[in-house]
Amino acid sequence: MIRFRRLLAGLLLFLGAGAAGAQGVLLDQGEIDAALLHGPWPPPRTGDPSNRVSGIPEAIELGRILFSSPALSSGGRLSCASCHDPDNGFTDGLETARSHVGRLDRNTQGLFNLAGMRWFGWDGRSDSLWAQSLLPIIRSDEMALDVGQIADALQDGPLRERYEGLFGPADSQAPDRNLANVGKALAAYIETITTGKTPFDRFRDALEAGDLEAAAAYPEDAQRGFRIFAGKGKCTFCHVGPLFSNSEFHDAGVPYFVEPTRVDTGRHGGIEALLGSRFTLRGAFSDDPAKTGAWKVERLVRSHDDFGTFRTPSLRELTRTAPYMHNGSLATLRDVVNHYSTIDLERMHTDGEAILEPLDLSERETADLVAFLESLSTR
Amino acid sequence: MRKRVCLAVCLAMAVPACAQADCPVPEGWLALQPVGASDAVVAVQLPSTPLPVGELFDIEVSVCDPQDGNLPLARADAMMPAHRHGMNYRPEIAGHGPNLHTVKGFMFHMPGAWQISIELGAVERQRFVLGVTAE
Numbered sequence: 001m002i003r004f005r006r007l008l009a010g011l012l013l014f015l016g017a018g019a020a021g022a023q024g025v026l027l028d029q030g031e032i033d034a035a036l037l038h039g040p041w042p043p044p045r046t047g048d049p050s051n052r053v054s055g056i057p058e059a060i061e062l063g064r065i066l067f068s069s070p071a072l073s074s075g076g077r078l079s080c081a082s083c084h085d086p087d088n089g090f091t092d093g094l095e096t097a098r099s100h101v102g103r104l105d106r107n108t109q110g111l112f113n114l115a116g117m118r119w120f121g122w123d124g125r126s127d128s129l130w131a132q133s134l135l136p137i138i139r140s141d142e143m144a145l146d147v148g149q150i151a152d153a154l155q156d157g158p159l160r161e162r163y164e165g166l167f168g169p170a171d172s173q174a175p176d177r178n179l180a181n182v183g184k185a186l187a188a189y190i191e192t193i194t195t196g197k198t199p200f201d202r203f204r205d206a207l208e209a210g211d212l213e214a215a216a217a218y219p220e221d222a223q224r225g226f227r228i229f230a231g232k233g234k235c236t237f238c239h240v241g242p243l244f245s246n247s248e249f250h251d252a253g254v255p256y257f258v259e260p261t262r263v264d265t266g267r268h269g270g271i272e273a274l275l276g277s278r279f280t281l282r283g284a285f286s287d288d289p290a291k292t293g294a295w296k297v298e299r300l301v302r303s304h305d306d307f308g309t310f311r312t313p314s315l316r317e318l319t320r321t322a323p324y325m326h327n328g329s330l331a332t333l334r335d336v337v338n339h340y341s342t343i344d345l346e347r348m349h350t351d352g353e354a355i356l357e358p359l360d361l362s363e364r365e366t367a368d369l370v371a372f373l374e375s376l377s378t379r
Numbered sequence: 380m381r382k383r384v385c386l387a388v389c390l391a392m393a394v395p396a397c398a399q400a401d402c403p404v405p406e407g408w409l410a411l412q413p414v415g416a417s418d419a420v421v422a423v424q425l426p427s428t429p430l431p432v433g434e435l436f437d438i439e440v441s442v443c444d445p446q447d448g449n450l451p452l453a454r455a456d457a458m459m460p461a462h463r464h465g466m467n468y469r470p471e472i473a474g475h476g477p478n479l480h481t482v483k484g485f486m487f488h489m490p491g492a493w494q495i496s497i498e499l500g501a502v503e504r505q506r507f508v509l510g511v512t513a514e
Contacts, residue, residue, distance in 0.1 A: 037514070118433075236490065237462075237489045237490065237491060238489065240432055240433060240489070240490060241432070241433060246432070246433055246488045246489060247433070247488075248467055248488040248489075249467075295435070295468070295484060296468070299468040299469045299470070299471065299484055300467070300468060300469075301465070301466065301467055301468060301469050303464075305464070355461060355462055
C-alpha cells in the first residue's frame with residue numbers, strides 16, 4: 001500500500017509539474033520517497049494489550065491525578081510532574097534531572113507520543129510504558145517511595161476511590177501489584193500525550209497527494225535541511241519512520257563519562273536492569289495472555305558494544321524538549337547539528353556505528369538542517 | 380563429475396539462481412551464495428522486497444544438499460556490513476522439517492543494506508549469504 005502511495009505521489013507530481021523542482025518543491029523523486037517514509041502522522045492508535053486499563057477513561061483520569069500527586073514520593077516531595085513538567089514539554093529544561101539527592105546523570109526525556117514504542121528510557125530498561133512509569137516511584141534517587149508504603153499512599157484523597165474502582169482495594173493487594181497498577185494508570189494517561197501534525201507532516205502529506213501548491217508552502221531552507229537529513233547526514237539510519245526513531249541503541253559520540261572515574265553504562269546497564277526486573281512483558285504483571293511483546297526480552301542479543309549506547313530519541317516536538325542528548329550536554333538544535341558536523345571519531349566505539357563521520361557542514365547547511373528539525377514540532 | 384562441472388559453471392557465472400540440477404531453486408525464492416566450497420543449495424523466501432524496518436518478519440529457508448540429505452540448519456542471522464553490526468534480536472529456527480525451515484523473528488532496526496546469513500551443519504559449518512535491502 002505504501003509503495004502504491006509513493007508511485008501515485010510520484011505520478012501526480014510528474015503530471016502536475018513535469019519536474020519536482022518547479023513551484024518551490026526542491027526534492028527529487030528519491031528524496032520525496034524518503035520523505036513519505038516519515039508518515040503518515042498521527043499513526044493509528046492501538047491499545048496496549050499488556051495493560052488492561054489502557055484507553056479506559058477512568059484510568060486515564062487516575063493516571064493524570066497520580067502524575068501530579070506527591071503522595072507517591074517519600075516525604076511527599078516530588079511527583080512525576082516535578083521533572084516532566086506539562087508546561088515545559090513534559091521535561092524540566094535542565095541538562096540533567098535534579099532530585100533530593102542532587103543532580104542525576106541523565107537528561108529528563110519528554111513524554112510525547114510514547115504509546116507503542118519498543119523500549120523506554122535512555123537505556124531501554126523497560127519494555128512497556130507501564131513498567132517504565134513505575135520505576136521513578138521506587139528508585140532511591142528519584143521519588144524513593146518504599147514499595148511497602150504504596151497502599152497507604154493510595155488512600156490519599158481522590159486516589160482511593162478511583163484506584164478501587166479500577167483495580168479493587170489497594171490494601172488487599174501485594175505491594176508489587178499496587179505498584180504495577182499505578183504504573184498502568186500512569187501509562188494510560190501518558191499514552192494520551194500525543195502531538196498533531198507539524199509543518200513537515202503537512203509537506204509530506206501534500207507530496208503524497210501530489211499537491212505541489214500546498215507542498216510549496218513548506219520553507220525551502222527546511223526542504224534543503226531534509227535533503228541533508230536523508231542524504232549526506234545519514235540521519236535516517238536511526239531516525240526512521242513517523243516517529244523519527246528506530247527505538248534502538250547507538251553510540252552518537254556523546255561522552256559517557258559522568259565523572260572522570262565514573263561512566264554511564266547506557267544500554268549495558270539497561271539490559272542488566274531489564275533482565276532482573278519482575279515488571280516485563282514476559283512476567284506475571286503483564287495482562288496480555290499471549291505475552292505478545294515477550295520476544296523483546298527473550299531474544300535480546302547482548303553485545304559488548306551495548307556499553308555507553310543510548311536509545312535513539314524521537315525528533316518530534318524537539319523545540320520543546322531542549323537541552324539534548326542523554327546527558328543534556330547540547331543546549332540547542334544548532335549545537336546538536338554542530339556535534340554531528342564535527343563528531344569526534346576518536347571517542348566512538350571502535351566497533352560502533354561505522355557510518356558516522358564528521359559532516360563538515362557549511363553555515364548555510366547547518367541553518368538548513370536546523371530549520372528542518374524545527375519543522376518537526378507543532379509549535 | 381557432472382555435479383562438480385555444474386557447480387563450477389554456476390560459481391563462475393556467479394548467478395545465485397544457477398542451482399545444481401539436483402537442487403532447483405523454487406520459483407520466487409532467492410538462492411544464497413556459499414562462502415567457500417559447498418555442494419548445497421540454500422534458498423530463502425522473503426515476505427517482501429525491500430524488507431521492512433522495525434518490524435518482525437519471518438523467512439522460509441530451503442536447504443538442498445545432494446551429498447547429505449539431512450544437513451541441519453544451524454544458525455540464521457543478519458548483519459549490516461557497512462555498519463559492522465548485526466541485529467539486536469536473535470531469530471528463532473522453527474519447524475525443522477526435512478530441508479525446509481521457518482526462521483522467525485528477524486528484525487532490521489535500520490534501513491539500508493543487510494546481509495542474511497545461513498549456516499548449515501552439525502559440526503563443520505557451511506555458510507551462505509544473501510544481500511538484501513531494508514526500507
